[in-house]
Amino acid sequence: MSSESPLHPMSGSAHGSPGNENQTSKGQVERSRHPLLSDTRRQLEAVCNNATLALFIMDERQHCVFMNPAAERLTGYTLAEVLGQPLHEFVHHTRPDGSPYPLSECPIDQAFPQNNQEQGDEVFVHKDGRFYHVSFTASPIRDEAEQPIGTVIEVRDITGEKQVEQTLRQSAQFTRRVLDNLFAFVGVLALDGTLVEANRAPLEAAGIPASEVLGKKFWDCYWWSYSPQVQEQLRGAWARAVRGETVRYDVPVRMGGDSRRWIDFQLAPLRDEQGRITHLIPSAMDITERREVEAALREKEALLDAVLEAAPVGIIVADAAGKLLRMNPANDRIWGSAPFSEQIEEYREWNGWWADGSERHGMRLEARDWAMARALRGEVVPSDLIEIEPFDAPGTRRTILNSGAPVRSADGQIIGGVVAQMDITDRVRAEAGLREGERRFRALADNIPQLAWMTDETGWIFWYNRRWFDYTGATLEEMQGWGWQKVHHPEHLERVTEKFRRHVATGAGWEDTFPLRRHDGEYRWFLSRAAPIRDESGRIAHWFGTNTDITEQRETEEVLRETDRRKDEFLAMLAHELRNPLVPITNAVAILRARGPQDPLLERQREIIRRQAEHMARLVSDLLEVSRISRGKFTLQQKSVDLVEMLRSCTGDYLPSAQEAGIQLEMEISGEAQWVHGDAVRLCQAVNNLLSNALKFTPSGGRIHVALRRAPGGHGGEPGEEAVITVRDSGPGIPAELLPRIWEPFTQGEQELDRSRGGLGLGLALVKRIIEGHSGTVEARNAEAGGAEFVLTLPLTRAEQRPQASSLTTPSDPGGAGGRILLIEDNVDAADTLEELLELKGYEVRVARDGLSGAELASSWVPDLVLCDIGLPGLNGYQVAERLREDPRTRSVRLVAISGYAQPDQMARGRAAGFDEYLPKPIDPDQLLHLVAAYT
Numbered sequence: 001m002s003s004e005s006p007l008h009p010m011s012g013s014a015h016g017s018p019g020n021e022n023q024t025s026k027g028q029v030e031r032s033r034h035p036l037l038s039d040t041r042r043q044l045e046a047v048c049n050n051a052t053l054a055l056f057i058m059d060e061r062q063h064c065v066f067m068n069p070a071a072e073r074l075t076g077y078t079l080a081e082v083l084g085q086p087l088h089e090f091v092h093h094t095r096p097d098g099s100p101y102p103l104s105e106c107p108i109d110q111a112f113p114q115n116n117q118e119q120g121d122e123v124f125v126h127k128d129g130r131f132y133h134v135s136f137t138a139s140p141i142r143d144e145a146e147q148p149i150g151t152v153i154e155v156r157d158i159t160g161e162k163q164v165e166q167t168l169r170q171s172a173q174f175t176r177r178v179l180d181n182l183f184a185f186v187g188v189l190a191l192d193g194t195l196v197e198a199n200r201a202p203l204e205a206a207g208i209p210a211s212e213v214l215g216k217k218f219w220d221c222y223w224w225s226y227s228p229q230v231q232e233q234l235r236g237a238w239a240r241a242v243r244g245e246t247v248r249y250d251v252p253v254r255m256g257g258d259s260r261r262w263i264d265f266q267l268a269p270l271r272d273e274q275g276r277i278t279h280l281i282p283s284a285m286d287i288t289e290r291r292e293v294e295a296a297l298r299e300k301e302a303l304l305d306a307v308l309e310a311a312p313v314g315i316i317v318a319d320a321a322g323k324l325l326r327m328n329p330a331n332d333r334i335w336g337s338a339p340f341s342e343q344i345e346e347y348r349e350w351n352g353w354w355a356d357g358s359e360r361h362g363m364r365l366e367a368r369d370w371a372m373a374r375a376l377r378g379e380v381v382p383s384d385l386i387e388i389e390p391f392d393a394p395g396t397r398r399t400i401l402n403s404g405a406p407v408r409s410a411d412g413q414i415i416g417g418v419v420a421q422m423d424i425t426d427r428v429r430a431e432a433g434l435r436e437g438e439r440r441f442r443a444l445a446d447n448i449p450q451l452a453w454m455t456d457e458t459g460w461i462f463w464y465n466r467r468w469f470d471y472t473g474a475t476l477e478e479m480q481g482w483g484w485q486k487v488h489h490p491e492h493l494e495r496v497t498e499k500f501r502r503h504v505a506t507g508a509g510w511e512d513t514f515p516l517r518r519h520d521g522e523y524r525w526f527l528s529r530a531a532p533i534r535d536e537s538g539r540i541a542h543w544f545g546t547n548t549d550i551t552e553q554r555e556t557e558e559v560l561r562e563t564d565r566r567k568d569e570f571l572a573m574l575a576h577e578l579r580n581p582l583v584p585i586t587n588a589v590a591i592l593r594a595r596g597p598q599d600p601l602l603e604r605q606r607e608i609i610r611r612q613a614e615h616m617a618r619l620v621s622d623l624l625e626v627s628r629i630s631r632g633k634f635t636l637q638q639k640s641v642d643l644v645e646m647l648r649s650c651t652g653d654y655l656p657s658a659q660e661a662g663i664q665l666e667m668e669i670s671g672e673a674q675w676v677h678g679d680a681v682r683l684c685q686a687v688n689n690l691l692s693n694a695l696k697f698t699p700s701g702g703r704i705h706v707a708l709r710r711a712p713g714g715h716g717g718e719p720g721e722e723a724v725i726t727v728r729d730s731g732p733g734i735p736a737e738l739l740p741r742i743w744e745p746f747t748q749g750e751q752e753l754d755r756s757r758g759g760l761g762l763g764l765a766l767v768k769r770i771i772e773g774h775s776g777t778v779e780a781r782n783a784e785a786g787g788a789e790f791v792l793t794l795p796l797t798r799a800e801q802r803p804q805a806s807s808l809t810t811p812s813d814p815g816g817a818g819g820r821i822l823l824i825e826d827n828v829d830a831a832d833t834l835e836e837l838l839e840l841k842g843y844e845v846r847v848a849r850d851g852l853s854g855a856e857l858a859s860s861w862v863p864d865l866v867l868c869d870i871g872l873p874g875l876n877g878y879q880v881a882e883r884l885r886e887d888p889r890t891r892s893v894r895l896v897a898i899s900g901y902a903q904p905d906q907m908a909r910g911r912a913a914g915f916d917e918y919l920p921k922p923i924d925p926d927q928l929l930h931l932v933a934a935y936t
Contacts, residue, residue, distance in 0.1 A: 056153040057141075062086055062109050065150070074134075074157055076127030087153075091124040096131050111138035112151045121158065133162040185263065188270075189280040193217050193238050202284075207256030218282065223253040234267075241267045241280050250287065261288045314400075314421035318372055320414055322347075334400060334423050336392030344373045351389040355399055371404030375417035380405045398425045451516075451526070451547040453484075457540045459504040468547075473519025489515040489523055500530075507532055507540055516547065524551040580827050580900050582922035585609060587833030590925035594840055636679040636773055640797065643674045643683075643708060643723050650687040651706050654695065662700035668707040674723045676794045678774045683794075686770040689763035690727040690790050697731035697788065704729045713795065722776075725792040733782040742780045743768040767792075819864040819936025820844045824854030824880060825898075826872050834867070837925060838932065851875030855883045858890050864936045866890075870899035870910070878913040885914035894935040898923060 048055055054071035058064055064087045067079045075082075075091050082090050088103045095101050103109055111118045118138045123131050135156045140148040185205075188197035195218045203210055206222050213221040219234040230251060237247040246268040252260045263284035270279040308315055314331030318324050322344035331338065341347055347367040354360040367373060371381040381404040387397045400421045407416040445452045446466040454463040460481050469475070472487045479486075485493055492514040503510035510530040515523035530545030589609050651667050658665035676683075694704045705728045713722030734742060743764050767790075768778050776794040783789040821843050825831035831847050838845045846861060848854030851872040858866055858880075866884065870877035877897055884890040895915045899906075902920030910918040917931065 054155040054157075056087055056155065058087065058112070058151040058153065060112065060149055062088070062103075062112060062151065071155065074155060075124065091126075092122065094125055096123050108136055108138045108153060109151075111140050111153075112148050115140050115142070115148045124155075132157060132159045134158060185282075185284040185286075187218075187282045189218055189238070189267075189282060191242060191277065191280065193219065193235075193280075195221060196279075205255050205261070205286075223255075226254045226258075237265075237267045238280065241269055242277065244269050244277060250291075253284075261286055262291050263287060312422075314423075316372065316419045316421075317416065318376065318418075319416045320376065322373065322376055322417075324372075325416075331421065334390065334398065334421055335388070336390040338391055344368070344376065347373060352386045352402075353388075354385075355387045356385040370419075371402045372417050372419045375404035375406045375419065376414060378406055378414060398423055399428045400424060448546075449548075453545050453547075455504075455530075455543040455545070457504075457542065459501060459543065471518055472516070487517045489517070503530070504543065510543075510545070513550070524549055525554050526550060580830060580921060583827065583898075584829035584833040586922045586925055587830065587837050591833060591837050591840065594837075636682055638677055638679050638774075640675050641678045641680045641683060643676055643725070643794070644669055644672070646680055646684055647687060647706065647708050647725065650684045651691065653688075654691045657695060658704065661695060661698075663695065663698050664703045666703060666705045668705065668709075670708065674708065674710065675797050676723060676774065677797050678794065679770075682770045683774070686767045686792065687725065687727070689767050690792075693763055693790075694727055694729040694731070694788070698729040699731065702730040702787075710796070711793075713793065721796045723794045723796055725794070726789065728783050728787060728789040730785075730787040733786060734780060734788045739780060739782075743778060818842050818844065819932075820846075820861070821932065821936065822846050822848065822854065822858050822861065822863040822866045824848045824851065824866065824868040824872065824877075826850060826869060837929075841929060841932075843932070843936070849873075851877065851880045855880050858884055858893065859887050862889055863893060865894045865896065865932060867896050867898055867932075868915075870897055870901050870906070877915075878909060881910070881913040881915050896931065896935070898928075 048068045051068055051070055054074040055066070055068045056064060056071055057066035063084050064079075064082045065084070067075075067077075067082065067087075072078050077090055086103065088101075088106055088109060092106055092108070093101055107118050107120055108122065110116075117140070119136065121133060121135050124134050125131055135158045137154045139152050139154075141150040141152055143149050185202040186199045187195055187202070190196055195213055195216055198210060198213060202223065203213075208222050218224070218238065219231040224231050224234055230253075233249075233251065237249070240247050246266065248264070248266040250262060251265050252262050253265075255261045264287045265282070265284045267280055267282050269277040270281050272278050308326070308328040311328055311330055314334045315326075315328045316324055316331055317326040323342050324340045327338060327340075335350075339346075339349060341349065345367055347370045350365075350370065352365040352370070354363050354365065365386065371384055374381050381402070384402040385399070386402055387399050390396055390398060400423050402419065402421050404417060404419040406414045407418055409415050442465075448465070448467070451468040451471055452465040453461050453468060455461045461484060462480055464476065464479055468479070472479070474483075474487065482497075485497065488496060496512055496514050499512055500510055509532070510528075512528050513525065514528065515525050517523050526547040527550045528545065528547045530543045532540040533542040533544055535541045647669055648667065651665065655665055691704070691706070698704055705726070707724075707726045707728075709724050709726075710721050711724050713720060764780070771778050771792050771794065774794055776792060779791040781789050781791075821838055823831055823835055823838075823845060825834070825847065826849055828849075831849070835845045835847055846857060846863070848857050852874040854866075854868065854872070855875060868877045868880055872880070875883070877899065881895050881897070884893060884895060896917040896919060897910045897915045898919050898921060899910075900921045902918075907918040916935075919928070919931075
């Protein structure tokens with residue numbers, strides 16, 4: 001096949017360049033020789049020209065060589081316009097979305113290179129630019145060797161068909177959307193009961209995909225399969241529907257989450273034009289809410305009946321004509337056996353009188369005045385206060401609240417009336433009593449010595465007693481609400497107001513102290529309290545408050561505080577002055593014991609001096625301890641303490657004194673440790689006081705028994721164990737009249753004029769305070785075998801709270817180390833004796849008599865240890881310590897305070913100034929020597 005010039009085989013003219021006759025003649029000749037247009041096919045010319053299908057012939061280059069008139073009408077192009085050119089570039093170059101359509105992707109043009117027929121639908125572009133749908137068949141034209149030499153293309157316009165398909169598709173989609181948006185449940189069953197279609201509503205309600213139910217027997221689907229009975233009922237409905245019957249009933253079905261919903265279910269046959277049943281149509285409406293409403297209405301009706309029967313107020317119901325239809329039991333209790341009046345005029349037989357305090361008070365009610373009659377005229381009667389005479393109790397009056405309202409239909413027509421009546425006879429009487437009580441309350445409140453007031457639940461004051469106005473000179477209008485702030489001292493007002501508001505908000509009782517201005521301008525101090533007043537439900541309804549003038553009391557307390565302060569100063573000074581002389585005495589005894597002659601007589605005298613000095617020191621300490629306890633300054637330094645070790649140590653200290661007095665001191669103490677959380681020093685002090693007391697009252701030849709045992713007990717409501725310490729003597733016992741107050745300060749039994757047993761009566765008071773401070777108890781009694789018995793109990797700690805035993809030991813002999821010691825002391829005897837005692841132990845000692853010279857000597861000499869008094873001339877001991885700590889040369893020197901000023905605050909001040917230790921005078925010489933040995 002020649003490819004030089006495309007020919008038009010169906011006409012007698014060539015389609016070359018216009019007006020070129022030579023080319024035309026040449027074209028005719030070439031056309032007559034083209035193998036595709038031999039004379040044997042000319043007979044097809046008429047068929048092609050009259051064919052309704054568009055026909056195209058393409059050569060081996062896919063250029064158009066022929067198109068029939070139907071093709072020209074289809075594309076809008078003539079053969080002359082496309083001859084010899086690719087047809088694709090005219091009718092198939094662009095997709096409907098405007099994007100290019102490459103020739104390589106065109107299925108029509110694949111028939112030639114693939115040598116295979118191609119069929120399908122495509123979208124062509126008309127010459128005028130519009131798109132239209134076509135159906136095509138592209139077949140290769142083969143030569144005798146079955147090789148492709150061209151392509152014939154048949155094209156049919158299917159735009160109309162596509163539009164019909166689109167319309168049908170849209171119609172089907174619309175129908176589907178309608179079904180899917182129906183509130184009802186709709187489906188389609190085959191005649192054998194298989195579900196073939198279902199709208200979206202039942203699927204979404206059940207939470208299942210369509211694939212889970214389509215193709216199943218309807219009764220085996222999710223909605224019904226939860227119950228064999230429901231399935232069987234559905235099979236029966238299917239059998240009836242197949243026979244042509246429409247079946248309808250209410251049934252519960254399963255929905256999402258295995259919940260149940262009630263539906264109004266119908267199964268109906270679907271018939272074709274000939275009346276034959278082709279399918280079954282199941283449909284349903286969710287009636288769960290309707291059934292719930294119906295059930296609720298039934299419940300409300302039953303509830304209304306119950307309410308009428310149980311209501312505490314009398315209720316009467318009438319129709320529009322005034323005929324009484326119903327009365328409840330409460331109405332019978334108010335009125336007795338009341339008549340069912342037939343009309344409004346018959347209400348005259350009901351006896352009632354106005355009791356509202358108005359001009360009509362006491363007048364009889366006419367028939368038209370009753371709440372029912374007025375309600376039937378359209379009036380809403382909130383509450384008429386009337387007195388009635390019950391039908392079964394002539395001459396008796398009761399007070400009621402009578403309310404009424406019309407009953408209207410949906411269109412607003414009055415169809416009846418209802419009246420509610422409440423018997424308030426008791427309340428009226430109670431209110432009268434309340435008014436009388438209020439009158440009495442005001443009379444009482446106006447005559448109490450306090451200022452008094454009341455607030456609402458928010459703290460807004462609405463009432464004051466007369467004394468408030470007499471004191472402030474103000475009026476209720478000025479003071480009500482928060483006006484009371486005008487008479488408060490401005491320095492206290494913000495604090496007082498904030499605290500009062502906080503207590504009102506929380507409901508906690510309020511108490512405060514502040515000054516209030518009197519009418520003459522003087523401020524006086526008041527103790528103010530307020531308590532909430534609650535109603536029957538527990539809600540705060542009011543607050544009642546008082547202000548008590550405590551100005552004189554505060555002044556008295558201030559005088560007492562000043563007196564107490566001066567007493568403390570006196571006791572501190574007394575202790576200082578009493579302790580100072582004891583220092584040289586104890587030092588002298590220690591020196592004599594170390595260097596004095598070993599004469600038995602002298603030894604006894606030295607021991608007498610030592611005991612009396614210790615006794616004097618204990619008396620001073622006890623006096624100060626009781627003073628601290630009475631002022632709340634008694635403190636405990638608590639840690640784990642083994643009572644066994646502590647008791648053995650304390651009791652052992654008294655063995656020499658007991659032996660000297662001819663008294664047998666016995667100990668009954670187990671070997672197992674018993675731990676308490678306590679202050680070891682204070683606990684030892686308590687035991688020492690009991691032993692000292694026992695030694696005083698036990699005659700020579702007597703016995704003192706000390707015991708420690710475990711016993712079941714507890715603390716703070718929790719089970720546990722407790723330690724029981726018992727100190728029993730064989731003395732005269734405790735007088736019966738003294739037992740109730742044995743633990744009080746300054747309590748003593750009768751003593752002879754010589755006061756041989758001595759003491760201030762403070763020891764047992766200290767014992768009680770110490771043990772109770774450890775959450776323990778004390779008891780004093782007379783032993784069955786004679787003598788006094790004192791019992792102390794202390795809570796034991798758990799095992800996990802007990803500490804590891806300490807490996808530290810205190811050397812028994814202080815020895816001497818030859819260190820350098822500076823002694824700063826203004827008491828000559830105390831300084832000299834302590835200097836001599838330290839020098840006896842081999843220490844190098846220097847003495848300063850005042851604070852300034854002591855600080856200067858320390859700076860120049862730089863001792864190992866400084867023993868410093870507090871009450872020094874010039875610089876006091878605190879100032880000396882501060883100066884030495886500031887001096888780089890003495891900053892690391894050990895500082896020990898030894899002073900008769902031994903109150904806790906004074907000792908704390910000493911530690912803050914820089915002292916390593918603070919020892920109260922008189923200190924035991926052995927204890928001091930141990931300390932010196934440790935620090936040098």
